[in-house]
Amino acid sequence: MQHSLIQPQKPDPIRAMGIIALNGMFDEHDAEGVIRKAAELFGDKLAVVSSFGADSVALLHLVSLVNPDLPVFFLDTGMHFPETRAHVEVLKARLGLSDVRTLVPDSRDLVRFDPDGTLWEGDPDSCCHIRKTEPLNAALEGFSAWITGRKRFQTAERGVLPHFELTSDDRIKVNPLAYWAEADVAAHKSDHDLPEHPLFSEGFTSIGCAPCTSAIGEGEDARAGRWRGFNKAECGIHFDVSGEIAPPQIREAPMLFKKGRFVTDPFKPLGENANLKGVRYVHVPLSKVKDNLDAIRQNPHPLGLLIEASDRVEDVAEDLDRFSSVAVSFPAFGDGRGYSTARLLRERYGYRGEIRAVGDVLTDQIGFMARCGFDAFAVANDATKKALEKGELAEISVYMQPVGLTEVPVGTRPFLRKPAEPVARRP
Numbered sequence: 001m002q003h004s005l006i007q008p009q010k011p012d013p014i015r016a017m018g019i020i021a022l023n024g025m026f027d028e029h030d031a032e033g034v035i036r037k038a039a040e041l042f043g044d045k046l047a048v049v050s051s052f053g054a055d056s057v058a059l060l061h062l063v064s065l066v067n068p069d070l071p072v073f074f075l076d077t078g079m080h081f082p083e084t085r086a087h088v089e090v091l092k093a094r095l096g097l098s099d100v101r102t103l104v105p106d107s108r109d110l111v112r113f114d115p116d117g118t119l120w121e122g123d124p125d126s127c128c129h130i131r132k133t134e135p136l137n138a139a140l141e142g143f144s145a146w147i148t149g150r151k152r153f154q155t156a157e158r159g160v161l162p163h164f165e166l167t168s169d170d171r172i173k174v175n176p177l178a179y180w181a182e183a184d185v186a187a188h189k190s191d192h193d194l195p196e197h198p199l200f201s202e203g204f205t206s207i208g209c210a211p212c213t214s215a216i217g218e219g220e221d222a223r224a225g226r227w228r229g230f231n232k233a234e235c236g237i238h239f240d241v242s243g244e245i246a247p248p249q250i251r252e253a254p255m256l257f258k259k260g261r262f263v264t265d266p267f268k269p270l271g272e273n274a275n276l277k278g279v280r281y282v283h284v285p286l287s288k289v290k291d292n293l294d295a296i297r298q299n300p301h302p303l304g305l306l307i308e309a310s311d312r313v314e315d316v317a318e319d320l321d322r323f324s325s326v327a328v329s330f331p332a333f334g335d336g337r338g339y340s341t342a343r344l345l346r347e348r349y350g351y352r353g354e355i356r357a358v359g360d361v362l363t364d365q366i367g368f369m370a371r372c373g374f375d376a377f378a379v380a381n382d383a384t385k386k387a388l389e390k391g392e393l394a395e396i397s398v399y400m401q402p403v404g405l406t407e408v409p410v411g412t413r414p415f416l417r418k419p420a421e422p423v424a425r426r427p
């Protein structure tokens, strides 16, 4: 087993600039337009990677409208449900896909690392690595870009996906459905009378290998049934949401509390001498953003903004939309400036991306933070982590001082209980 067949190269800055333009060219839901553009740009250097899972038919249908002869890679790990293999044949015939290529793991790796087929139980990252990442790495030789079916709604980790990503090996990853909601996928399948995966009706909303897939319950993320019970959310080919094909050992324990559970944080610490034109998935301090605006505006990757307690969000108001996440620092329990920052972001500037609390984040504060617009919490405090894991989050049902656009003060008469008028919002 090798951990990287493709040596990362420095991304070409001209291509990096192109990504910025590409991501601005399409309506959020124009998935077919994204695929057409990718086909036009990359020609026979473009491939599709599909799991032939629950939602795959929507993407593959759009691909077939653009070019049914595009190569489609199916990673046959040897652990799929028989229903998935049958679904491959159904979709090939129904959509006229002429070039579905089945990728299988290297038999020497299986003999050496997973002779009895139980590696997934103890080390699912390595299992995915030999059964998915390595075969895909080899197959992508000779290709410049690949299309995926990932969508923002699927998990908190995927919540910042763009249409086009420049990967660390200088390929382009194309995510035509990035902005589609679950309802868009369902509507597309219904409008075009597309065949469902046989397990979809049994609650399998995301389908991978049989040992690592289960049906989901009400209110769970669409991918909650994948690797249930494991600290794992991506299979390896999307291990790093920046698009980097990375070995499994690099992940850190999750500590980001979002949508009611701890998730793997796609953001990493910013290196001291990082090149701000090329970094990705880091929170850049506001002072650095101000001093390096050109580099930040040229950077094609998802970026975050870090606002310290003494910073003024007004100083970067014009560039807020450039950031997919804003981290607001709480240096001490008694320092409430971060609450005001979050309210400014949501109410004055209409910021809709992730706002995360970082620093001294404790259980008692989280309810108040959520009222001010925070939707993610980087929790370092052990007691707070344990309380959140047990679901012990204090509810705040009575508001003496309402915040935001929806809360009303306690004691008002029913006919007066209407939200406050919005303060000046950004257009």
Ligand code: SF4
Residues within 6 Å of the ligand: 077, 079, 120, 123, 124, 125, 127, 128, 129, 131, 132, 208, 209, 210, 211, 212, 235
């Ligand atoms: S999904 Fe499970 S069985 Fe499939 S390759 Fe990954 S760990 Fe192995």
